[in-house]
Amino acid sequence: MAQLKCPICGGQVSVEDDALPGELVEHECGAQLEVFKKNETLSLRLAEEVGEDWGE
Amino acid sequence: MAQLKCPICGGQVSVEDDALPGELVEHECGAQLEVFKKNETLSLRLAEEVGEDWGE
Amino acid sequence: MIVVKAGGRVIKQARDKVLESIGRLGEKVILVHGGGDQVTEVSKRMGVEPTFVTSPNGIRSRYTSMEELEVYVMVMGMLNKFMTAYLIKAGKRAFGMTGVDGPTLLAERKKKIVIIDERGKKRIIDGGYTGKVVQVRTESITSILEGVDVVVMSPIAVDKEEGLPLNVDGDQAAFSIASALKAESLVLLTDVEGVLMEGKVVSHLDVSQASELSSKIGPGMNRKLMMAAESVKAGVKRVTISSGLVNDPVAEAINGRGTVIE
Amino acid sequence: MIVVKAGGRVIKQARDKVLESIGRLGEKVILVHGGGDQVTEVSKRMGVEPTFVTSPNGIRSRYTSMEELEVYVMVMGMLNKFMTAYLIKAGKRAFGMTGVDGPTLLAERKKKIVIIDERGKKRIIDGGYTGKVVQVRTESITSILEGVDVVVMSPIAVDKEEGLPLNVDGDQAAFSIASALKAESLVLLTDVEGVLMEGKVVSHLDVSQASELSSKIGPGMNRKLMMAAESVKAGVKRVTISSGLVNDPVAEAINGRGTVIE
Ligand SMILES: [Zn+2]
Ligand SMILES: [Zn+2]
Numbered sequence: 001m002a003q004l005k006c007p008i009c010g011g012q013v014s015v016e017d018d019a020l021p022g023e024l025v026e027h028e029c030g031a032q033l034e035v036f037k038k039n040e041t042l043s044l045r046l047a048e049e050v051g052e053d054w055g056e
Numbered sequence: 057m058a059q060l061k062c063p064i065c066g067g068q069v070s071v072e073d074d075a076l077p078g079e080l081v082e083h084e085c086g087a088q089l090e091v092f093k094k095n096e097t098l099s100l101r102l103a104e105e106v107g108e109d110w111g112e
Numbered sequence: 113m114i115v116v117k118a119g120g121r122v123i124k125q126a127r128d129k130v131l132e133s134i135g136r137l138g139e140k141v142i143l144v145h146g147g148g149d150q151v152t153e154v155s156k157r158m159g160v161e162p163t164f165v166t167s168p169n170g171i172r173s174r175y176t177s178m179e180e181l182e183v184y185v186m187v188m189g190m191l192n193k194f195m196t197a198y199l200i201k202a203g204k205r206a207f208g209m210t211g212v213d214g215p216t217l218l219a220e221r222k223k224k225i226v227i228i229d230e231r232g233k234k235r236i237i238d239g240g241y242t243g244k245v246v247q248v249r250t251e252s253i254t255s256i257l258e259g260v261d262v263v264v265m266s267p268i269a270v271d272k273e274e275g276l277p278l279n280v281d282g283d284q285a286a287f288s289i290a291s292a293l294k295a296e297s298l299v300l301l302t303d304v305e306g307v308l309m310e311g312k313v314v315s316h317l318d319v320s321q322a323s324e325l326s327s328k329i330g331p332g333m334n335r336k337l338m339m340a341a342e343s344v345k346a347g348v349k350r351v352t353i354s355s356g357l358v359n360d361p362v363a364e365a366i367n368g369r370g371t372v373i374e
Numbered sequence: 375m376i377v378v379k380a381g382g383r384v385i386k387q388a389r390d391k392v393l394e395s396i397g398r399l400g401e402k403v404i405l406v407h408g409g410g411d412q413v414t415e416v417s418k419r420m421g422v423e424p425t426f427v428t429s430p431n432g433i434r435s436r437y438t439s440m441e442e443l444e445v446y447v448m449v450m451g452m453l454n455k456f457m458t459a460y461l462i463k464a465g466k467r468a469f470g471m472t473g474v475d476g477p478t479l480l481a482e483r484k485k486k487i488v489i490i491d492e493r494g495k496k497r498i499i500d501g502g503y504t505g506k507v508v509q510v511r512t513e514s515i516t517s518i519l520e521g522v523d524v525v526v527m528s529p530i531a532v533d534k535e536e537g538l539p540l541n542v543d544g545d546q547a548a549f550s551i552a553s554a555l556k557a558e559s560l561v562l563l564t565d566v567e568g569v570l571m572e573g574k575v576v577s578h579l580d581v582s583q584a585s586e587l588s589s590k591i592g593p594g595m596n597r598k599l600m601m602a603a604e605s606v607k608a609g610v611k612r613v614t615i616s617s618g619l620v621n622d623p624v625a626e627a628i629n630g631r632g633t634v635i636e
Contacts, residue, residue: 022236076491076495079491080488080495080496189447190447193474197538198537205476207476208474209470209475213470213471214467215462270458272463275464
């Protein structure tokens with residue numbers, strides 16, 4: 001488990017070592033976070049709002 | 057060898073049994089003949105004039 | 113002016129019949145064609161595997177990767193040019209195009225979607241290259257139709273922001289073009305005889321009957337009915353859903369075969 | 375109005391540069407594109423083997439089977455739509471088409487050819503699906519260009535009698551379109567700097583010099599020179615053969631880079 005910092009509240013977030021870019025993690029502060037890779041290391045950022053309508 | 061009839065002079069033309077449709081045979085009468093298949097049997101007809109320019 | 117939509121299965125089983133039927137018409141025609149099965153065949157031959165994704169609430173659906181988009185554009189273009197050439201042989205002035213050209217069909221795609229991946233994790237991925245038509249610009253079609261008899265249209269739209277072609281649903285393309293042009297008639301040629309209720313073809317529906325019925329029947333046909341109702345509201349005089357596998361299918365449809373929504 | 379021809383190798387190595395260069399022009403442009411290498415790649419992936427035939431006097435040449443024609447039309451259409459979409463993103467009103475559409479490029483193919491087959495026998499076979507442009511009908515291009523900035527043209531013509539698309543040489547398509555429209559300028563973007571003599575680019579040739587030189591230089595370039603001379607005689611003001619791999623290649627060509635025939 002990698003210990004990362006929540007970009008919103010600054011608290012600690014546990015993320016699996018083999019997490020993939022785009023993976024979503026909900027932090028206890030309520031923030032919806034997205035895993036991304038920066039210089040080959042995992043990082044977290046606030047997830048973009050993505051609609052979930054699967055119309056069509 | 058199949059013995060076929062020249063459609064021009066009526067003379068005999070020898071054609072190999074495994075001749076393919078489109079194969080060209082020049083008969084001694086001067087006719088340029090083309091092998092074709094009619095009801096699964098080989099036949100001969102006068103070959104169409106086909107240009108041989110390979111331009112381009 | 114008539115808009116005819118011929119689905120991929122109709123094109124596969126009865127292409128020449130449809131084209132000859134169009135060749136006999138005196139009016140100007142826009143023929144929107146499908147070709148999904150043909151796209152799948154070529155994808156297989158090229159070793160492009162179909163991709164499926166699962167939404168957070170468990171809905172599994174087809175995903176159009178960039179590679180599949182390329183195959184889609186290739187196959188649609190091929191079907192288009194062979195049909196256009198066939199119509200030209202039949203004596204028609206025919207012109208093949210797509211919604212990219214002009215541009216004519218502007219579409220948007222979902223840039224990002226949330227899926228549940230193979231490991232059960234929620235993940236944001238690229239949204240695939242399927243688009244929804246958001247605008248029809250009729251200038252190019254209109255000016256081309258002044259000089260030709262038939263426009264053959266492939267269901268490909270353009271994403272203006274990204275500068276990419278997008279795969280759009282053939283029915284949606286046909287309905288939006290017919291609506292934008294307020295066509296007299298939109299004929300949908302399918303591999304069934306029309307809208308079926310208790311095994312019989314419903315011969316006539318008004319707009320509200322079509323909307324109502326759309327919630328009660330199977331997928332595929334329900335969307336056609338919904339879009340048919342909307343197009344009639346948007347100014348299309350008459351929508352006919354009819355078989356593309358019979359002789360002279362367009363004339364049959366115009367003469368009332370199948371289901372008429374008006 | 376400028377006709378630009380960009381060969382397949384230029385499209386492959388520097389597509390975006392060429393498109394951005396066209397995007398910067400104020401004039402109307404007809405862009406004729408190649409794509410031979412891309413056709414070969416897709417053929418390989420689909421398991422379509424290239425066919426070669428030998429003429430009675432021993433000349434071996436490439437043969438376009440129906441299967442290869444289909445791949446050719448598919449790949450050209452794909453390149454066309456992606457380029458058209460890219461130009462639209464760049465703010466141009468762009469329209470992609472082929473010579474089938476309208477119809478615009480009428481071609482003839484050799485219906486039958488005589489070959490020496492594997493068994494050494496002279497045989498008549500179907501002539502393959504490569505065509506020679508015999509007529510250009512400019513109406514469609516002209517009317518489309520009234521409403522758009524760029525027409526992207528794939529080198530596909532139609533055989534009216536047979537109702538089939540045909541593979542035509544991109545250079546020939548560009549030269550015949552430029553001649554029919556009496557274009558001010560025809561720019562041929564290739565992967566070399568121009569016509570080379572003793573390792574140096576020849577900067578200027580008149581019509582008779584171009585014809586003369588065409589018999590003295592390598593294949594590919596000799597045909598370009600011959601056609602260039604003919605187009606200038608037919609009313610094209612200036613033909614430029616220049617590199618498509620540099621920055622802003624169309625502006626460079628217009629400003630005199632490469633070889634100018636006029
Ligand atoms: Zn937090
Ligand atoms: Zn004889």
